[in-house]
Amino acid sequence: xxxxxxxxxxxxxxxxxxxxxxxxxKAALLAGVPILLILLILTFDKSxxxxxxxxxxxxxxxxxxxxLTAMADCAYRRPxxxxxxxxxxxxxxFLATWIASHLRRGEGQIRNKDTAPFLxxxxxxxxxxxxxxxxxxxxxxxxxxxxxxxxPLFFRLAGDPDVNAVSYRALTGAFQDGRLQADALPPLxxxxxxxxxxxxxxxxxxxxxxxxxxxxxxxxxxxALSSLAPAARINPEAVRKALSEVLHVxxxxxxxxxxxxxxxxxxxxxxxxxxxEFVDMSRREPFATGSFAGGADAGAGPALRVMGFFxxxxxxxxxxxxxxxxxxxxxxxxxxxxxxxxxxxxGAGERPxxxxxxxxxxxxxxxxxxxxxxxxxxxxxxxxxxGIPESQPQLRMWGTGTVWFAGIGLCELGIRAxxxxxxxxxxxxx
Amino acid sequence: xxxxxxxxxxxxxxxxxxxxxxxFQNPDEPQHFGAVLIYALGSSRGPEIEERVxxxxxxxxxxxxxxxxRPAELPRRFADIPFLHFAGSELMASQLVLYHAAxxxxxxxxxxxxxxxxxxxxxxxxxVLFCGSLLLLAAAFSQVARGIGQTAGLGFFFILxxxxxxxxxxxxxxxxLAIFWGALFFYALAARMSGRAGRLTLAVLPVAALGGFLTDxxxxxxxxxxxxxxxxxxxxGQPARSLTLIGGSLLVTLVAASWAAWLLPVQVYSGLSAVRxxxxxxxxxxxxxxxxxxxxxRYFLRLLDSFWLKxxxxxxxxxxxxxxxxxxxxxxxxxxxxxxxxxxxxxxHQAGLPEKPGPARTGRLVGVCAAAVGLQLAALWVTSxxxxxxxxxxxxxxxxxxxxxxxxxxxxxxxxxxGRLTGRVFVAAFLIFEVIFFVLAVWSQIAPVFHLxxxxxxxxx
Numbered sequence: 016x017x018x019x020x021x022x023x024x025x026x027x028x029x030x031x032x033x034x035x036x037x038x039x040x041k042a043a044l045l046a047g048v049p050i051l052l053i054l055l056i057l058t059f060d061k062s063x064x065x066x067x068x069x070x071x072x073x074x075x076x077x078x079x080x081x082x083l084t085a086m087a088d089c090a091y092r093r094p095x096x097x098x099x100x101x102x103x104x105x106x107x108x109f110l111a112t113w114i115a116s117h118l119r120r121g122e123g124q125i126r127n128k129d130t131a132p133f134l135x136x137x138x139x140x141x142x143x144x145x146x147x148x149x150x151x152x153x154x155x156x157x158x159x160x161x162x163x164x165x166x167p168l169f170f171r172l173a174g175d176p177d178v179n180a181v182s183y184r185a186l187t188g189a190f191q192d193g194r195l196q197a198d199a200l201p202p203l204x205x206x207x208x209x210x211x212x213x214x215x216x217x218x219x220x221x222x223x224x225x226x227x228x229x230x231x232x233x234x235x236x237x238x239a240l241s242s243l244a245p246a247a248r249i250n251p252e253a254v255r256k257a258l259s260e261v262l263h264v265x266x267x268x269x270x271x272x273x274x275x276x277x278x279x280x281x282x283x284x285x286x287x288x289x290x291x292e293f294v295d296m297s298r299r300e301p302f303a304t305g306s307f308a309g310g311a312d313a314g315a316g317p318a319l320r321v322m323g324f325f326x327x328x329x330x331x332x333x334x335x336x337x338x339x340x341x342x343x344x345x346x347x348x349x350x351x352x353x354x355x356x357x358x359x360x361x362g363a364g365e366r367p368x369x370x371x372x373x374x375x376x377x378x379x380x381x382x383x384x385x386x387x388x389x390x391x392x393x394x395x396x397x398x399x400x401x402g403i404p405e406s407q408p409q410l411r412m413w414g415t416g417t418v419w420f421a422g423i424g425l426c427e428l429g430i431r432a433x434x435x436x437x438x439x440x441x442x443x444x445x
Numbered sequence: 446x447x448x449x450x451x452x453x454x455x456x457x458x459x460x461x462x463x464x465x466x467x468x469f470q471n472p473d474e475p476q477h478f479g480a481v482l483i484y485a486l487g488s489s490r491g492p493e494i495e496e497r498v499x500x501x502x503x504x505x506x507x508x509x510x511x512x513x514x515r516p517a518e519l520p521r522r523f524a525d526i527p528f529l530h531f532a533g534s535e536l537m538a539s540q541l542v543l544y545h546a547a548x549x550x551x552x553x554x555x556x557x558x559x560x561x562x563x564x565x566x567x568x569x570x571x572x573v574l575f576c577g578s579l580l581l582l583a584a585a586f587s588q589v590a591r592g593i594g595q596t597a598g599l600g601f602f603f604i605l606x607x608x609x610x611x612x613x614x615x616x617x618x619x620x621x622l623a624i625f626w627g628a629l630f631f632y633a634l635a636a637r638m639s640g641r642a643g644r645l646t647l648a649v650l651p652v653a654a655l656g657g658f659l660t661d662x663x664x665x666x667x668x669x670x671x672x673x674x675x676x677x678x679x680x681x682g683q684p685a686r687s688l689t690l691i692g693g694s695l696l697v698t699l700v701a702a703s704w705a706a707w708l709l710p711v712q713v714y715s716g717l718s719a720v721r722x723x724x725x726x727x728x729x730x731x732x733x734x735x736x737x738x739x740x741x742x743r744y745f746l747r748l749l750d751s752f753w754l755k756x757x758x759x760x761x762x763x764x765x766x767x768x769x770x771x772x773x774x775x776x777x778x779x780x781x782x783x784x785x786x787x788x789x790x791x792x793x794h795q796a797g798l799p800e801k802p803g804p805a806r807t808g809r810l811v812g813v814c815a816a817a818v819g820l821q822l823a824a825l826w827v828t829s830x831x832x833x834x835x836x837x838x839x840x841x842x843x844x845x846x847x848x849x850x851x852x853x854x855x856x857x858x859x860x861x862x863x864g865r866l867t868g869r870v871f872v873a874a875f876l877i878f879e880v881i882f883f884v885l886a887v888w889s890q891i892a893p894v895f896h897l898x899x900x901x902x903x904x905x906x
Contacts, residue, residue, distance in 0.1 A: 055696075061703035061704055061707040062703040064703070064707055065703045065706040065707075065713075068706055068710065068713060068714060068717065069706075072713075072714050072717030072720075072721060073717055073725065074721075089714075093707070093710040095711055096710050096711060096714060098711075099714060
């Protein structure tokens with residue numbers, strides 16, 4: 016307990032070290048003001064860091080993009096945070112932002128004593144990533160790898176213009192030394208165009224032309240991509256007309272219920288992909304190894320696009336595929352339904368399909384390739400006989416290639432229709 | 446009470462309790478000590494550390510004291526021990542609270558890897574923090590005694606002889622550091638409000654708040670308190686001065702927080718994550734869930750009783766009579782605080798109650814103290830209600846200064862209704878009762894339970 020006497024001789028218990036007076040006070044002010052100013056200047060970026068960190072830590076949704084970018088920025092500034100971020104070491108959004116933060120500031124050497132343990136986890140999660148290899152993340156390279164087995168982190172980084180210098184160096188190097196085959200280039204250019212990274216696509220195309228790659232490798236990689244989904248044919252009247260034609264009945268005899276998936280909305284920019292989630296059934300048990308990318312493709316309609324880059328047949332594993340699953344399940348009654356959508360394949364080798372319910376109710380239906388044409392699918396099923404309680408439709412692709420889906424709808428089909436197929440379900444193409 | 450006397454008393458008490466209380470007989474000590482050892486010896490030795498700590502727990506018959514039989518084969522990990530399974534030392538170390546890091550750094554200076562030696566060094570660290578806290582609290586109550594009145598200053602003796610507070614003086618867990626930050630904060634506050642301290646308090650308050658935030662969630666209340674505190678410095682007729690003070694205080698807080706986040710990002714992140722986990726997620730549930738009346742009653746009684754005394758792993762209470770006296774005193778004090786507030790806010794003196802004018806700053810200090818206690822109680826309630834778990838009285842020790850001040854002010858205020866000196870008599874009577882109880886608790890409860898019984902009288906927790 017500090018007890019002091021003031022000038023008047025009065026004892027002041029506890030006044031102690033917290034009060035300055037006289038010369039000491041002046042000296043403290045003289046020294047304190049400039050120190051405070053310097054401190055404030057030095058504090059600015061720390062305050063920004065504090066707000067970013069607090070924003071990230073207090074956010075309830077840890078998987079959100081805002082959280083991941085804020086946390087990546089904080090982890091870049093203070094690598095000591097990395098050991099806490101075990102989940103984030105497998106998150107492409109986080110990693111891409113974190114890596115891009117280094118590259119933007121010209122820091123090519125990301126591996127150091129602070130980051131090494133974290134990078135071990137990253138490379139264990141992404142063992143065949145050409146871009147990570149180019150950045151020197153793989154310290155010990157053992158055995159052969161499928162470098163064409165692009166992972167989600169590769170896709171995220173390749174689409175990021177901030178990483179173009181590294182991507183260009185890594186990809187051209189891989190094509191030159193044979194780790195990537197020439198036929199991997201067209202889908203890659205297509206992907207880059209889709210991701211709005213024309214600079215890297217242009218550089219790679221120029222490099223390929225200069226390197227003397229065969230002309231057919233580059234031909235047609237972009238032109239066929241720009242075909243827009245037929246938005247004008249999605250309204251109920253067009254669906255009714257198309258169905259009447261395939262069923263050979265008068266359109267007036269068909270009674271279509273309200274669209275349960277709001278197909279019209281599927282052509283509204285910014286809203287069409289909301290209920291659809293990209294599901295990649297590869298890279299995890301029990302599926303075989305494969306490389307897929309998927310998401311909204313505003314430049315095609317808008318539509319949903321899925322691309323298959325690489326598949327590997329592995330005995331004992333289920334063949335891989337990827338596609339889109341509708342997030343909220345749709346309850347079904349004992350009625351007849353029409354499931355309809357447009358799809359389009361880029362080439363002749365793709366294997367698109369759709370899935371409405373578990374195989375004990377109804378089998379998955381494969382669709383034929385369209386070689387660049389949009390095709391409408393009309394699928395009628397009698398749920399009174401099938402007994403599907405609810406449906407969470409999935410539109411997907413097996414193997415490599417590119418497929419688009421658009422204008423997806425599901426509605427009840429009225430009983431006035433006289434010429435419905437007699438089977439429990441029937442598939443028609445318009 | 447002089448500084449030397451306080452130190453001498455605290456040192457003697459720690460020495461006595463060190464002999465009386467066997468190792469690991471304070472709540473959560475094994476896991477926190479394990480986390481400290483991880484800092485001191487390295488995270489790669491986590492499993493070995495737990496095994497060695499469990500050996501020491503066995504050596505001191507921890508199983509019997511905790512109310513369970515000794516297992517035929519010693520477990521190797523805390524996760525294998527009932528009611529320790531929820532938090533291994535590695536988990537606690539991953540939370541990276543300041544106490545573990547500080548104690549771990551201290552242990553690195555010790556030229557021994559003997560677990561028991563390191564444990565006693567941790568006890569010494571806690572004892573030093575306890576002595577420091579007592580000195581700060583004594584200084585704070587000296588300020589209060591001069592500013593408000595001698596009776597209010599007696600709050601220090603309420604703390605000094607509070608049995609549970611003394612029992613925890615050697616506990617190897619973050620609360621010892623959280624109590625220290627609380628004591629520093631309220632010392633600076635009391636000095637500031639007494640008008641006897643300069644602007645340096647503006648720096649001490651946010652630093653103490655940050656320390657509390659980085660130490661344990663029982664110290665989180667200091668952050669919102671530090672943020673609202675400048676508004677208590679408002680002075681009538683001096684808007685420019687008041688605004689300068691508020692602005693300066695908030696600026697210092699921002700600077701301190703920014704540098705803390707920069708230099709201790711892991712700790713700050715862990716603290717903020719704890720805020721999200723414990724408070725932000727629990728708050729909507731606490732608001733939505735109406736507490737069952739029986740739960741609320743049991744919750745507050747258990748909080749009150751364990752604040753008074755429940756030593757060991759909350760296993761050993763004192764005879765019931767002492768709790769009834771304590772509960773009655775607490776209730777009377779609470780009523781007294783209402784009377785005090787009524788006098789100030791509603792003018793009860795006009796209704797016939799005797800007016801008791803005090804210095805203008807009394808109201809402000811009481812307001813801050815009530816805000817601190819309210820914040821801590823609300824935080825405990827928000828974290829307890831969703832899981833219907835019970836908070837322990839020791840969680841209130843970081844707010845021991847405002848609690849003690851409000852307690853004696855409440856008793857005095859209620860007593861003053863009956864006569865001019867009755868309030869002081871109330872306080873003095875309670876303090877005499879407390880001292881008697883404290884002596885009885887040490888010699889007729891703590892010593893016999895740990896040293897004179899062959900079987901724990903309370904078989905379960």
